[in-house]
Amino acid sequence: MPGPSTHPERRSLSGWLLAAVLAASSTALTLAVRSEGPLYGEVAATRWMRDNTPGAIDRFADLIDPVLTDLAAPAVFLAVTALVWWRWGRYPAVLLVLAGGCTGLTRIADLVERPRPTSTVEWTGYSFGHGGYPSGHVVFTVLVLGTVALLAHHHAGPRIAPWIVGAMQFLIAATSWTRVSRLEHWPLDVVGGGLMAAVGLLAIAWLHPRLARVTVGRPRIARLLGT
Template identity: 60%
Template sequence: MSGRARLGWTVAAASACLGVALTLAVRGDGPLPGEVGLSRWAQANTPGILDPVASLLDVLLTDLAAPAVFVLLVALVWWAWGRYPAAVLALAGAATGLTRIADLVERPRPTPSLRWSNYSFGSGGYPSGHAVFVVLVFGTLALLARRHLPGPTGRRLAVAFWGLTALTCWLRVSRLEHWPADILGGILLSLPALLAVAWLEPRIPRYLANRPILARFLGL
């Protein structure tokens, strides 16, 4: 195993362990220490110019709109780079099912006054579905951009996707849609899946070398 692969698996294992630990920690009755103060600070220090961006992201990444956005992204990747990259993105999208543990954790979202409220089924805040979606989907798009757009163009597009990921996570806290731990949990739980996709993406074509029918189906 190469040093890079070993580092990737180490990060994935550490992220998964921390994610499980955080999941257990947030099941208590009340926010974690520092969450209220951090939320207030993020709200006070986010420029108002970002409000339209936040509103647009809210619309595009709701439970109803996100599947349509994802299908559109898969179609665009298929058109631009081919069937196999689209299949890789679809694989990453399948892992967004991690958000379903929200109804097991039963953690309420913050109120506008940052008070703890009662949990209602279907409105759980942990982990943040937005965080899981952008890490897995935009992270995979960043990976594919570097793979299929060599040079500065691919790097710039990858940076743009990661910047959009960070901005989305920040705005979910600053707009009081999630507690900070909801965002952190979404990142920690989705990162191992993203790293698994990054590990599989260059290896699947080699695995399918002796399976010509499936390889042709994926455009390899």
């Protein structure tokens, strides 16, 4: 009969397999999108999303887009981190900071050199500093808001946690969709950003119960991390 640790071991193995699949998929997609033009189906999908997105979703995007720019996002991140520290403590805030560090994945954009769609959904020349792959908005929201949802699941009360998780999921979904519908990105820019960020989010989920164990017998580190 399997021992009591069988299920945790299976979950751990499943997590590693999922991370490996996501990382491999992200790498393969990153190589694929370096072609001279959009991949099959991207133009049609982009036009459909542009033409069929409800006006309410676009208006919502008008509200959230300004706070996710390169200039505003750091301030938003600091505010969210401060709120997490205030409500749930230092340790969750440390994990959120680690997640924020992973948003540096967006800097790969100038290596891939993939242009954004034009207003007529056409391919154009690449301009340094304006790469579209991966979507920085998607990387940021999946990593940061996904980590907030993860922390809420563990640290918020049972009545408020589902609301926080649901709100974070909605923000991630709305941001991902409108990056395409508003012609800021091609669909695979969004998919690539989601895959990259998902690997980082899995790493944070793996660290959450384990980082605290490192502080056992190390009081200075324990005080630093708030464990």
